[in-house]
């Protein structure tokens with residue numbers, strides 16, 4: 330059986346993504362609560378977001394704000410308001426992980442494989458195929 334999508338001990342939560350209207354406001358509040366500043370801000374034009382992360386390695390918190398009114402995050406904020414947007418798990422081989430997810434009935438959001446924050450290879454599974462959860466899969470940067 331192909332175990333290429335498994336990491337021993339997984340699932341590992343790489344990060345939880347939180348949609349916010351204003352990155353500076355959210356950074357101020359989360360910095361005060363977590364007692365630390367975020368690691369830096371990043372613009373991801375392909376996703377239409379500006380993002381920042383608190384912490385390093387697994388278990389980070391990502392804040393994401395829309396770059397434009399057409400950004401998927403802008404549409405999410407309009408529909409649902411600010412809040413938890415997605416959960417990201419680390420996977421071994423992203424193709425294997427996607428294939429397993431699709432075999433299990435999950436639906437990848439096109440483009441199937443893309444570059445996310447930090448240049449990582451990522452994919453998103455549609456919330457309608459996962460009981461309302463938008464799941465990001467991020468290829469383990471330490472693999473291979």
Ligand code: ZN
Pocket residue numbers: 344345346391415417465
């Ligand atoms: Zn994310």
